[in-house]
Amino acid sequence: LPKNITIEAKPYPYTFPLSSTALLLIDLQRDFILPSGFGDIQSGTNLTAVKAVVPNCVRILQAFRELELPIFHTREGHLPDLSDCPSSKLKRQASAPGTNHSKVIGDPGELGRLLVRGEYGHDIVDECRPKLGEVVVDKPGKGAFWNTNLLEELVGWGITHLIVGGVTTECCVTTTVREANDRGFECCIIEECAAGYNDNFKVPSLDMIHWSQGLFGFVSSLPNLLKALT
Numbered sequence: 001l002p003k004n005i006t007i008e009a010k011p012y013p014y015t016f017p018l019s020s021t022a023l024l025l026i027d028l029q030r031d032f033i034l035p036s037g038f039g040d041i042q043s044g045t046n047l048t049a050v051k052a053v054v055p056n057c058v059r060i061l062q063a064f065r066e067l068e069l070p071i072f073h074t075r076e077g078h079l080p081d082l083s084d085c086p087s088s089k090l091k092r093q094a095s096a097p098g099t100n101h102s103k104v105i106g107d108p109g110e111l112g113r114l115l116v117r118g119e120y121g122h123d124i125v126d127e128c129r130p131k132l133g134e135v136v137v138d139k140p141g142k143g144a145f146w147n148t149n150l151l152e153e154l155v156g157w158g159i160t161h162l163i164v165g166g167v168t169t170e171c172c173v174t175t176t177v178r179e180a181n182d183r184g185f186e187c188c189i190i191e192e193c194a195a196g197y198n199d200n201f202k203v204p205s206l207d208m209i210h211w212s213q214g215l216f217g218f219v220s221s222l223p224n225l226l227k228a229l230t
């Protein structure tokens with residue numbers, strides 16, 4: 001493979017150096033993908049789209065593993081005593097008056113305590129389970145840079161470019177890309193590898209990333225990426 005790879009993307013072709021590009025997979029956790037998880041309880045039962053990205057993420061994982069490129073996984077969640085969960089987050093995702101949420105972060109659910117580190121539901125789905133040598137970053141927020149060591153990890157690995165997938169597009173994926181862009185990383189979201197709970201949000205969420213000549217980054221497709229890497 002050439003040292004620099006260029007793929008078709010919006011708003012214009014995305015070029016990334018193989019020597020400093022990582023895959024960043026956001027929150028492919030049971031709590032966001034499986035029935036009775038946090039996402040299902042919080043956001044309604046439209047899990048179709050988030051389930052559908054799992055095999056697509058497996059395909060980029062395989063491509064990156066074959067090329068021995070760095071892979072970073074994130075997980076959203078909190079300490080068992082919830083001391084790292086801001087009250088705003090706890091409150092608005094609870095069964096407060098005016099909300100429909102029946103359970104709050106830390107409550108027992110069918111997959112364990114919701115969004116609590118160490119619980120079954122908090123971990124990554126079997127298909128995308130991290131392998132030895134891949135980095136797993138636990139994050140208390142929606143963005144993966146806030147109160148984590150992700151920036152230090154990426155700098156330590158010499159990463160400049162990020163290929164991004166995961167769940168959910170409207171929430172943690174695009175929040176993280178906006179944070180990454182501010183820190184100087186060149187990001188490209190793979191559209192078949194990102195999904196959320198509200199189909200109406202997918203196109204506008206991704207459009208806002210590449211709008212205005214790449215305000216926050218690039219958006220490309222799985223065939224474009226796989227064609228270039230294999």
Ligand code: TIU
Binds near residue numbers: 169
């Ligand atoms: N609610 C929602 O869409 N997402 C989250 O709470 N977390 C992630 O997106 N990972």
